[in-house]
Amino acid sequence: MNKKVLYKGCLEPILLKLLHENGRMYGYEITRKVKELTVGELNITEGALYPLLHRLEADGVLEAEMENIGNRVRKYYSLTQNGRKEKVKAVSELENFAKTLQLLLNPKPSF
Amino acid sequence: MNKKVLYKGCLEPILLKLLHENGRMYGYEITRKVKELTVGELNITEGALYPLLHRLEADGVLEAEMENIGNRVRKYYSLTQNGRKEKVKAVSELENFAKTLQLLLNPKPSF
């Protein structure tokens, strides 16, 4: 498991990107998908995920629909129209961040 | 300027890496160097930097020496022996983080 503090702020863009790619997902599914994509490196905690999902829904970035699976309830989330704009912005910020990190980790030699 | 929250936790490894590469640096110099390396993207604030330098000195990761430049005082920091170990660990964590970010931003296609 990676040093967790480094991931601070990454959850939102990651979430929006996943929802963009998969159409709709529910919370638990998101935690599994992130773990799979990162080969076990990043485990999203419920204490971080659910409050974020609720906040993004309240902000009109996400919309939710409940679905009954047997006796259990799943809450599927998808991007709203505004959410798709937010996704572009958030992912672009994360990409920019990743590039800047590379500049620091592997500086271009100055001739 | 990048979304600042994403950089949370990155300052310490960046700092240790810079001190490793440059031998000794003072606070203001560090802020200029980071700005230069990141082409203006990352501006370290004093409110983040100085308390971190003090904490790392108190923890025996850094050692400081004052130097008089004209009528001004500079505080040069360098890695202690333990600091060099910490540097290896911290930078390796940051590199691992950067790789994991890449997995999320550019997932390997699953065949």
Next chain:
DNA sequence: TGATTATATATAAGATTCTTATGTATATTT
């Protein structure tokens, strides 16, 4: 010459985003 910007360090209050812990409940595997 006076004002602004750059150099240089320092600290305190508050914001944000997480972690950890806890709670509830059903389904599946051992």
Next chain:
DNA sequence: AAATATACATAAGAATCTTATATATAATCA
């Protein structure tokens, strides 16, 4: 029957920043 997996939810507290403020010298600009 017990443990693990699935599924959602929230509250308290930790960590690391940002923003603002303070102090002081040096250099540049108008």
